[in-house]
Amino acid sequence: MVFSSITFLxxxxxxxxGIYYIVPKKCKxxxxxxxxxxxxxxxxxxxxxxxxxxxxxxxxxxxxIDKYKKTTYSKLFLVIAVVISVGLLVYFKYANxxxxxxxxxxxxxxxxxxxxxxxxxxxxxxxxxxxxxDVYKGNxxxxxxxxxxxxxxxxxxxxxxxxxxxxxxxxxxxxxRSHTFEKFALGVRRFVxxxxxxxxxxxxxxELANKFLxxxxxxxxxxxxxxxxxxxxxxxxxxxxxxxxxxxxxMFGFDFLENFNYPYIAKSITDFWRRWHISLSxxxxxxxxxxxxxxxVSKIKWLRNIMVVWLLTGLWHGAAWNFIIxxxxxxxxxxxEKLFLGKIIEKMPKIFAHIYVLLLxxxxxxxxxxESTTQILTNIGGLVGIGNVPIxxxxxxxxxxxxxxxxxVGIIGATPLLKNIFNSKKLQKVTNVLEPIYLVLLLLxxxxxIVDGSFNPFLYFRF
Amino acid sequence: MSDKIKNKIITISFVVILFGVFIATILKKDxxxxxxxxRKLAQFPNINFENITSGKVAEDLDSYALxxxxxxxxxxxxxxxxSNYIFMQKDTNGLFLKDGMIYKMEYPLNSKNVKKSAEKIxxxxxxxxxxxxxxxxxxxxxxNYYLNSDYLKIDVKDVQNIMKESLEKANYIDISNALNIxxxxxxxxxWKQENIQDVVKVLEENMNLNDTSNLNYQKEELGDFYGxxxxxxxxxxxxxxxxxxxxxxxxxxxxxxxxKNSYEEIYNMEKWKNSQDKYDVYLSGATPIITVENPxxxxxxxxxxxxxxxxxxxxxxxxxxxxxxxxxxLRYVSSTILDNYIDFNNQDVLFLYSTVVLNQNILK
Numbered sequence: 001m002v003f004s005s006i007t008f009l010x011x012x013x014x015x016x017x018g019i020y021y022i023v024p025k026k027c028k029x030x031x032x033x034x035x036x037x038x039x040x041x042x043x044x045x046x047x048x049x050x051x052x053x054x055x056x057x058x059x060x061x062x063x064x065i066d067k068y069k070k071t072t073y074s075k076l077f078l079v080i081a082v083v084i085s086v087g088l089l090v091y092f093k094y095a096n097x098x099x100x101x102x103x104x105x106x107x108x109x110x111x112x113x114x115x116x117x118x119x120x121x122x123x124x125x126x127x128x129x130x131x132x133x134d135v136y137k138g139n140x141x142x143x144x145x146x147x148x149x150x151x152x153x154x155x156x157x158x159x160x161x162x163x164x165x166x167x168x169x170x171x172x173x174x175x176x177r178s179h180t181f182e183k184f185a186l187g188v189r190r191f192v193x194x195x196x197x198x199x200x201x202x203x204x205x206x207e208l209a210n211k212f213l214x215x216x217x218x219x220x221x222x223x224x225x226x227x228x229x230x231x232x233x234x235x236x237x238x239x240x241x242x243x244x245x246x247x248x249x250x251m252f253g254f255d256f257l258e259n260f261n262y263p264y265i266a267k268s269i270t271d272f273w274r275r276w277h278i279s280l281s282x283x284x285x286x287x288x289x290x291x292x293x294x295x296x297v298s299k300i301k302w303l304r305n306i307m308v309v310w311l312l313t314g315l316w317h318g319a320a321w322n323f324i325i326x327x328x329x330x331x332x333x334x335x336x337e338k339l340f341l342g343k344i345i346e347k348m349p350k351i352f353a354h355i356y357v358l359l360l361x362x363x364x365x366x367x368x369x370x371e372s373t374t375q376i377l378t379n380i381g382g383l384v385g386i387g388n389v390p391i392x393x394x395x396x397x398x399x400x401x402x403x404x405x406x407x408x409v410g411i412i413g414a415t416p417l418l419k420n421i422f423n424s425k426k427l428q429k430v431t432n433v434l435e436p437i438y439l440v441l442l443l444l445x446x447x448x449x450i451v452d453g454s455f456n457p458f459l460y461f462r463f
Numbered sequence: 464m465s466d467k468i469k470n471k472i473i474t475i476s477f478v479v480i481l482f483g484v485f486i487a488t489i490l491k492k493d494x495x496x497x498x499x500x501x502r503k504l505a506q507f508p509n510i511n512f513e514n515i516t517s518g519k520v521a522e523d524l525d526s527y528a529l530x531x532x533x534x535x536x537x538x539x540x541x542x543x544x545x546s547n548y549i550f551m552q553k554d555t556n557g558l559f560l561k562d563g564m565i566y567k568m569e570y571p572l573n574s575k576n577v578k579k580s581a582e583k584i585x586x587x588x589x590x591x592x593x594x595x596x597x598x599x600x601x602x603x604x605x606x607n608y609y610l611n612s613d614y615l616k617i618d619v620k621d622v623q624n625i626m627k628e629s630l631e632k633a634n635y636i637d638i639s640n641a642l643n644i645x646x647x648x649x650x651x652x653x654w655k656q657e658n659i660q661d662v663v664k665v666l667e668e669n670m671n672l673n674d675t676s677n678l679n680y681q682k683e684e685l686g687d688f689y690g691x692x693x694x695x696x697x698x699x700x701x702x703x704x705x706x707x708x709x710x711x712x713x714x715x716x717x718x719x720x721x722x723k724n725s726y727e728e729i730y731n732m733e734k735w736k737n738s739q740d741k742y743d744v745y746l747s748g749a750t751p752i753i754t755v756e757n758p759x760x761x762x763x764x765x766x767x768x769x770x771x772x773x774x775x776x777x778x779x780x781x782x783x784x785x786x787x788x789x790x791x792x793l794r795y796v797s798s799t800i801l802d803n804y805i806d807f808n809n810q811d812v813l814f815l816y817s818t819v820v821l822n823q824n825i826l827k
Contacts, residue, residue, distance in 0.1 A: 001521070006528040014485040016479075042521045074517035185470035188477040204550070216571065244548060395571070398615050402553035409550070432464040436472040451532060452556070452697065 066142035072115035097319035120160035155447035157248035163259035187250025194243025202237035223382030498693030539697035576824035581629035651690020680708035751796035758787035
């Protein structure tokens with residue numbers, strides 16, 4: 001079930017909210033747990049068992065790790081739990097990719113396995129790993145109530161597309177959380193804005209990107225329109241989903257951490273990754289980069305650590321070479337920035353730093369979206385006219401006129417401009433009146449787009 | 464307004480909308496058909512173990528929720544309005560409104576599909592038609608063709624360039640100059656019967672038929688017509704008026720519907736009253752094979768009209784020159800079995816297809 005569906009908005013959500021607020025406090029987690037399993041069951045009727053199994057393993061090994069704390073058994077149990085969790089992820093997500101690449105070197109080919117990728121497995125696996133490691137390190141108390149642990153892992157707002165919520169973030173809230181008008185309204189605001197970002201901008205720009213991919217009338221203008229629309233689409237799609245998840249969390253009394261912080265205003269790639277998918281990059285920092293030694297090792301090992309993290313970041317996004325290249329691409333630029341490029345960028349006028357980031361990010365998403373090396377190279381080369389493509393074509397001009405307004409809204413929406421206006425104390429009286437109207441209109445318009453539209457993918461579902 | 468009041472208003476508005484739509488949708492009786500979109504609406508899914516575990520129930524529930532939501536047409540109108548006037552998109556799902564007329568973008572030209580359509584027509588020529596038969600073909604431009612260059616459209620000349628490679632033995636009749644934008648309905652893709660006498664004239668000239676342009680038809684206006692594009696766009700626009708042309712020849716003619724094995728009126732008034740698509744009034748709409756007999760027509764003179772829906776309204780206007788017109792719609796009958804139903808002898812043959820159909824490769 002996706003948040004931007006009528007089934008979720010006008011059936012699932014009102015029923016769950018209604019029951020959740022009617023039942024006494026002690027039953028609220030149970031309601032959320034049942035709702036979350038139903039939510040997952042709706043999209044993955046068979047893999048719900050896999051998720052339940054993973055939770056059970058995490059629960060048992062969490063207790064074992066805690067019980068044998070400060071002994072070698074504790075580490076052993078952690079390793080076993082990690083191997084099982086990562087093993088399941090590798091089996092379901094990467095097995096065929098591994099077989100495909102091994103087969104390149106074998107005469108007798110290995111048969112592919114027939115498994116579908118369980119929705120959200122990358123997200124909930126990482127949440128469970130963070131819990132196990134935190135319990136092992138003593139950063140989190142072990143959860144002895146399996147229902148509470150299951151509620152944490154399966155919590156439907158963040159279950160299938162993040163953000164990756166750490167156990168320590170909501171450990172206290174699982175026991176005790178507040179429900180106020182203010183918090184609920186804050187949740188509504190985030191949810192409705194996220195819905196609008198997803199439905200009104202990401203989906204519409206996704207249509208443009210798809211029109212480009214299906215076209216035979218290429219032009220330099222069209223390649224740029226594709227690059228820009230794909231870059232905006234992925235941001236509004238994913239950050240919109242994160243906004244909805246955070247908003248839903250607020251409605252149910254949880255405070256999730258931010259996942260995006262206007263990444264397209266970054267002044268370097270290092271800055272970009274502090275603002276983009278924060279829950280994932282901080283996860284890799286805390287559970288891979290730092291345990292490997294971080295930057296407190298020799299220069300060679302430090303560079304190795306960075307590349308390992310970015311190789312894994314790429315792989316996390318998908319079992320294909322373009323994702324690996326995408327991760328390593330960022331790894332290389334991060335290393336260059338740390339070595340010398342960062343200092344050069346700092347001295348540049350801000351505008352050039354922004355252009356540098358946006359160009360690199362746009363190219364990265366062309367790589368990210370590419371289905372083959374040829375397509376990636378063609379789409380990057382097309383930006384500078386390689387392949388004898390004309391500057392414009394009737395189709396590109398038509399779609400530029402047709403989508404220009406959405407692109408401009410997208411560009412403005414990717415900056416904190418509107419947020420600053422709404423948060424301005426000088427304008428508070430006006431914005432307080434306008435905000436409810438604006439949110440109601442946004443909800444109704446987003447619903448109308450869902451009712452009428454057939455194009456409604458969630459890009460981050462594949463992870 | 465204080466933050467406290469604002470937060471209460473936001474919370475209450477959200478809850479009212481969510482629960483309001485939910486309860487109203489539950490209480491509303493499920494609809495079976497969308498009159499505006501001319502399609503069946505999804506019904507509550509069949510729930511059983513197999514459908515649940517395969518995920519079909521989830522998919523079907525999504526479709527059901529989408530189709531049965533309360534104020535569905537209203538939501539669709541809001542979407543069209545926002546797309547057109549707020550985001551200033553040039554089209555919504557390929558549809559757009561210009562000067563009160565609704566257009567559907569037919570673009571790009573699919574050369575492979577046009578080639579396949581042409582090959583299908585060629586296969587009919589090769590299999591059934593002899594050298595004594597006069598074979599013609601003509602292409603009906605989509606109404607976008609008459610728009611200015613700001614819009615993407617298929618050029619009839621490009622379609623003809625592909626068609627002529629396969630149809631060397633057939634004579635092409637260019638009717639594009641005999642039409643203009645006013646000859647099409649505002650809310651539909653079709654041409655208006657009362658406006659296509661210039662097209663008839665061009666066909667008659669090129670097919671060596673008697674000129675009937677001096678004939679006077681009585682125009683009978685039947686009423687409002689909301690065409691296919693009206694429901695698809697989801698915006699309120701003025702309806703068209705649909706009219707039928709009559710004279711003694713048409714009044715005395717009758718149509719034989721091979722599929723139903725029955726005779727029908729040239730203008731099927733029952734279809735006018737009851738059909739979702741009022742354009743079905745012309746020769747009963749979509750029919751695989753239908754023959755129109757003109758008892759006072761020239762002895763032995765027959766026309767085989769291979770056509771799409773545009774052919775239904777022009778066929779009555781060609782009757783003066785023929786004793787019998789057989790209309791064949793290759794979208795609904797396979798070209799391989801035509802000799803089971805039609806005696807191919809010495810008829811004139813006209814392939815009359817719109818660019819919309821040729822561009823889709825839907826001829827069987």
